[in-house]
Every structure is written in structure tokens, then in C-alpha cells.
Amino acid sequence: MSTPVRSAPVPFHVYDTTLRDGSQQEGLNLSVNDKLAITALLDELGVHFIEGGWPGANPSDTTYFSEMASGAVPLKNATLTAFGFTRRVGMKAADDPLTAALRDSRADVACIVAKSHDRHVEQALKTTLRENLAMVSDTVAHLRSEGMRVLVDCEHFFDGYRANPAYALEVVHTAAEAGAEVVVLCDTNGGMLPPWIGEIVGSATATGARLGIHCHNDTGCAVANTLAAVDAGAMHVQGTINGYGERTGNADLVTVVANLQLKYGWDLLPAGSLQEATRLSHAIAEVTNVPSSARAPYVGLSSFAHKAGLHASAIKVDPNLYQHIDPVEVGNDMRMLVSDMAGRANIQIKGSELGFDLSDRELAARITEKVKDAEAAGYTYESADASFELLLRRELGQLPTLFEVHSWRVFTQSHAGGEADTECTVRLTAKGQSQRVVGEGNGPVNALDHALLNALSPAYPVVDRFSLVDYRVRILDQGHGTDATVRVLIQTTNGRRTWTTVGVGQNIVEASWEALRDGYLYGLIHADDPAPVKPGLGQLAAAHG
Ligand SMILES: CC(=O)SCCNC(=O)CCNC(=O)[C@H](O)C(C)(C)COP(=O)(O)OP(=O)(O)OC[C@H]1O[C@@H](n2cnc3c(N)ncnc32)[C@H](O)[C@@H]1OP(=O)(O)O
Ligand SMILES: CC(=O)C(=O)O
Numbered sequence: 001m002s003t004p005v006r007s008a009p010v011p012f013h014v015y016d017t018t019l020r021d022g023s024q025q026e027g028l029n030l031s032v033n034d035k036l037a038i039t040a041l042l043d044e045l046g047v048h049f050i051e052g053g054w055p056g057a058n059p060s061d062t063t064y065f066s067e068m069a070s071g072a073v074p075l076k077n078a079t080l081t082a083f084g085f086t087r088r089v090g091m092k093a094a095d096d097p098l099t100a101a102l103r104d105s106r107a108d109v110a111c112i113v114a115k116s117h118d119r120h121v122e123q124a125l126k127t128t129l130r131e132n133l134a135m136v137s138d139t140v141a142h143l144r145s146e147g148m149r150v151l152v153d154c155e156h157f158f159d160g161y162r163a164n165p166a167y168a169l170e171v172v173h174t175a176a177e178a179g180a181e182v183v184v185l186c187d188t189n190g191g192m193l194p195p196w197i198g199e200i201v202g203s204a205t206a207t208g209a210r211l212g213i214h215c216h217n218d219t220g221c222a223v224a225n226t227l228a229a230v231d232a233g234a235m236h237v238q239g240t241i242n243g244y245g246e247r248t249g250n251a252d253l254v255t256v257v258a259n260l261q262l263k264y265g266w267d268l269l270p271a272g273s274l275q276e277a278t279r280l281s282h283a284i285a286e287v288t289n290v291p292s293s294a295r296a297p298y299v300g301l302s303s304f305a306h307k308a309g310l311h312a313s314a315i316k317v318d319p320n321l322y323q324h325i326d327p328v329e330v331g332n333d334m335r336m337l338v339s340d341m342a343g344r345a346n347i348q349i350k351g352s353e354l355g356f357d358l359s360d361r362e363l364a365a366r367i368t369e370k371v372k373d374a375e376a377a378g379y380t381y382e383s384a385d386a387s388f389e390l391l392l393r394r395e396l397g398q399l400p401t402l403f404e405v406h407s408w409r410v411f412t413q414s415h416a417g418g419e420a421d422t423e424c425t426v427r428l429t430a431k432g433q434s435q436r437v438v439g440e441g442n443g444p445v446n447a448l449d450h451a452l453l454n455a456l457s458p459a460y461p462v463v464d465r466f467s468l469v470d471y472r473v474r475i476l477d478q479g480h481g482t483d484a485t486v487r488v489l490i491q492t493t494n495g496r497r498t499w500t501t502v503g504v505g506q507n508i509v510e511a512s513w514e515a516l517r518d519g520y521l522y523g524l525i526h527a528d529d530p531a532p533v534k535p536g537l538g539q540l541a542a543a544h545g
Contacts, residue, residue: 309343
């Protein structure tokens with residue numbers, strides 16, 4: 001699959017700034033423990049540098065570095081890097097407390113941000129161009145004399161180069177001459193396009209400095225810009241997991257690395273690490289509590305999900321016909337979606353994924369029709385895999401009658417000045433025992449859930465482990481107001497695996513009951529199944545609904 005363009009420059013480094021620039025994303029806030037957990041995951045991915053934060057800028061980052069120095073997360077692949085800025089105007093680096101904080105972080109490497117755009121020097125720093133150069137050389141030389149390796153991030157380099165190329169290049173040259181091992185050219189405002197990046201990086205190579213690249217995604221080109229810089233001579237790529245970062249984010253480091261490894265054929269991460277990328281990207285999203293995009297390249301939930309009938313029919317012959325790589329290379333999975341866009345092939349592939357032989361053309365065609373009719377009525381099987389399996393079993397005559405519901409009733413009573421309470425009665429027969437059970441709850445679905453569980457528990461004690469983890473309602477024919485058809489999706493878990501069922505109706509309680517009942521039925525059919533080998537994607541599919 002890989003098409004080597006040329007050999008990887010040596011050395012070539014992958015630098016992660018999730019913990020610093022990534023945490024500049026709106027709504028993304030990391031505790032020290034979160035940062036330590038992410039550090040371990042990044043090290044497992046095998047990046048060469050982990051930028052842990054800015055020691056001295058806030059107590060959490062300072063604590064994080066002291067925890068790391070005490071061995072909280074021993075690193076086997078990565079080198080910990082502390083971020084900071086050049087010394088303040090008019091000071092000596094040796095006297096600047098934030099420069100001292102870099103040394104005190106006990107990280108081996110410091111990455112300092114320096115102004116390289118003349119307007120920023122004059123307007124933001126309010127100093128002279130000469131003093132800014134002195135700030136760069138003094139800070140780099142001082143940190144080197146303290147025994148640190150130093151990288152310099154040239155902020156606004158590309159805009160600066162356009163305004164005053166000689167000065168922008170002088171900053172690069174000054175940093176390298178003072179001892180910076182890599183000078184990173186930053187598209188801080190993220191406004192560049194790939195040809196512009198390529199041209200400017202190409203010019204900067206004339207400084208002789210080893211160049212790196214740091215791109216923001218404001219034009220939607222952060223990854224493309226990073227690759228353009230690499231093509232033009234950058235030997236160090238910066239980015240974040242899941243593209244987290246200030247404003248529209250940073251270059252997604254996993255996409256960058258996957259492109260370089262799988263398309264250019266460069267071995268950048270330790271052997272086997274890229275195959276863990278999907279798991280690690282999702283694990284990091286769990287810690288940040290900011291979900292990654294389902295449509296993220298390579299590691300997204302939908303990266304290898306196929307919905308259209310024509311795609312599926314070709315995939316049945318050879319998955320590579322509609323996939324740019326084998327998903328296994330990044331630890332992802334192909335998923336076949338069942339929907340009204342499905343043809344026989346989707347149904348056959350999905351059926352065989354679930355363990356059913358649907359090779360018979362007529363059978364597959366009949367089930368496809370059923371799916372299309374049900375979808376037209378409002379059902380959705382894309383995320384409700386469990387309901388699709390029940391539909392299949394019904395059509396194949398393989399749906400066991402584990403219980404038979406005779407009736408159910410829900411009753412909500414309001415009390416003056418107090419909260420309403422709900423009571424529900426379910427009558428059913430399970431394993432020959434008839435039950436009439438009353439359940440109470442804070443609402444009709446909760447009461448139905450309790451009643452169903454209590455009614456099934458004597459015959460099937462395993463249901464005591466079932467719990468409803470998500471409940472979503474969507475109005476299907478908007479504009480109809482309270483007599484609209486609604487769709488209910490219910491996610492149930494038994495602690496080992498999670499599944500989703502769907503119910504549709506004009507009565508929201510009836511639609512909920514259908515999804516709930518099918519959730520219990522599916523759970524009972526699969527009560528003895530082991531936990532999936534790779535939990536996560538199926539559950540995420542349900543979560544994305
Ligand atoms: C492009 C980037 O994303 S770089 C990373 C940006 N990240 C952050 O800013 C997050 C962490 N930052 C902070 O906690 C704070 O901003 C601090 C601790 C760094 C500084 O805080 P404060 O001293 O209160 O000042 P403030 O936040 O207003 O920063 C501006 C000061 O930094 C100076 N400054 C800005 N850039 C640089 C630089 N590259 N080198 C030296 N000084 C700089 C400004 O001149 C200004 O100094 P002044 O107060 O003497 O006028
Ligand atoms: C350094 C950095 O984060 C930037 O220039 O965008």
C-alpha cells in the first residue's frame with residue numbers, strides 16, 4: 001500500500017503538543033492526573049517528544065513537571081519537553097523567573113516560543129527588533145548553559161516572513177546559532193495554504209537550521225500544510241492528538257504520522273505502534289472528555305464505515321476497492337452500515353459479521369426490502385445493530401421466544417405542589433411462569449424499565465446486570481407538534497458489552513417500550529457472550545447514533 005516518495009530525513013522527529021497547545025482548546029481542561037494519563041498514552045504511541053505544558057505559568061503545569069520528575073510516568077519512547085517563552089524585554093535570561101521555571105522543571109528539553117514577525121515585536125512586545133533577537137539568543141544560550149536541549153518555536157513565522165522575510169529568517173538564524181537544535185516555523189494564525197508553506201519553508205532551509213513545522217487548522221489545511229513543509233525540508237512535525245488546539249485546532253498528529261508512514265513509507269513510530277493509533281486516540285478523547293470526530297481520517301469511527309449499497313457490493317469482492325488502506329494498519333475496523341441506502345451486499349456482509357448466512361440472493365433481497373420499509377417508517381439500524389439482529393432473526397425464524405408480554409400499563413399522577421410519580425404494571429410469561437409486576441420510577445421509561453426487569457428477573461436472574469445507559473428521542477416529522485412520530489434509541493449494557501435498540505411510534509411511551517423490550521430480548525439472547533475483544537468502536541457507534 002505504501003508508496004515511498006523519498007527516504008525519511010534523518011533525524012526526523014514527531015513532537016506532540018496535546019498537553020500544551022491541545023489544552024488551549026475551548027472546553028478542554030486537564031487536571032494533573034489527566035495529563036499524566038495522557039502522557040502514558042502518548043509514550044505508548046511512540047512520539048519522540050511530549051510537550052507537557054508551561055512550568056511556572058500555572059500551578060497545575062508546575063506540579064505536572066514535578067510529578068514527572070519524581071517518576072510518575074516513566075517514559076520508554078518519548079522525551080519530556082517543557083514549554084516557555086523567551087526572557088522578558090530588558091531582563092537577563094538568568095534573572096527571568098519563567099526561564100528559571102524551565103530549568104526547574106527538570107525536563108531534558110525546553111521549547112521556547114519567540115516572536116519572528118516584526119509587527120508582533122514592535123506592537124505586542126513593544127520592543128526593538130534588535131532586542132527581540134537578543135532575547136532569543138540570550139534565552140537559548142542560557143538554557144543550553146543550564147544543560148538543557150533547546151527548541152525554538154517561531155511564532156507567526158509565515159505571516160512574519162511575508163511582511164519582512166529578512167527579519168523572520170534572522171530570528172531563525174539567531175536561534176540556531178545560539179544552540180537551538182530545531183527551529184520550528186509556526187503558522188500561528190493558521191491562515192496559510194500548502195503552496196505558500198512549501199515555498200517559505202524552502203526559503204528558510206537556506207539558513208542551515210534544522211527546521212520543524214507547527215500548523216493551526218484555520219484554513220482546514222493544517223495537515224496538508226505540515227506535509228508541504230516536510231516536502232520542503234522540515235524534519236520535525238508538531239501536532240496534537242485528535243487535532244485539539246486553540247480555535248480550530250492544530251494539525252492532527254495521528255493523521256500526519258499515518259500519512260508519512262503509510263503513504264511515504266517512513267518508519268517513524270516504534271514497530272507496531274501505529275496499529276494502536278485508533279485505540280490510543282479514543283483513549284485520549286476519553287481522558288480529555290472532548291470526543292474525537294467520527295470523521296477523523298484513519299482513526300475515526302466512520303473512517304472505514306460503508307453505507308452505500310454500491311460500495312458494499314464492491315467491498316464484498318475486495319475491501320480495498322473502497323478503502324485507501326487496510327484499517328488494521330491503524331488499528332481501526334471496517335464497519336458495514338445498514339440503512340435505507342443499503343443493497344443486498346450491505347445486508348449480507350453485516351449478516352455474516354453477526355454470524356448469519358445470508359448468501360441466498362432472495363433471502364438477502366427480502367431482508368433488504370424489510371430494512372428499507374422499516375427505515376421509511378422511521379427506524380434506523382445504522383447505530384441500532386441489536387434491533388437489526390432481531391429483525392434478521394425474525395426473518396430467519398431464529399428469534400427465540402424468551403418471554404411473552406401480555407400487556408403493560410403506565411400511570412403518572414401529579415400531586416399539588418409536589419413531583420409527579422409514575423407507576424407501571426407489566427404482565428408477561430417467561431419460562432412458563434406468569435408474572436404481574438408493578439414498577440415505579442421517576443418517569444414512564446424508568447418505571448417500565450424497573451417493571452420489566454423485575455418481571456424477568458425470576459426466570460432470568462442475569463437481567464439484574466442490565467442497565468439502561470442512554471436514552472435518546474428524536475421527532476421524525478417536525479412541524480407535527482405533539483402528534484409527531486418519534487424515534488427512541490436506547491443503549492443497554494450488561495457491564496461487558498453495550499448494545500442499542502430502536503423503537504418508533506406516535507406514542508413516545510410505546511416507542512420507548514419497543515426499544516426497551518428489544519434491549520432486554522437482545523441482552524438475554526447474548527447473555528453468555530464474552531466481552532468483545534476490542535470494546536469501544538461498537539459502543540462509540542451507538543454513542544454517535
Ligand atoms: C502561540 C502560542 O500559543 S504560545 C502559548 C500561549 N500560551 C499561553 O499563553 C498560556 C500560558 N500563559 C500564561 O499563563 C500567561 O500568559 C503567562 C504566565 C505566560 C504570562 O502572564 P502575564 O505576565 O500575566 O502576562 P500576559 O499573559 O498578559 O502576557 C503578556 C506578556 O508576555 C510578554 N511576551 C509575550 N510573548 C513573549 C515572548 N515570546 N517572549 C517574551 N515575552 C513575551 C509580553 O510582552 C507581555 O509582557 P509585559 O507584561 O511585560 O507587557
Ligand atoms: C507556538 C505556537 O503554539 C504557535 O505559534 O502556534
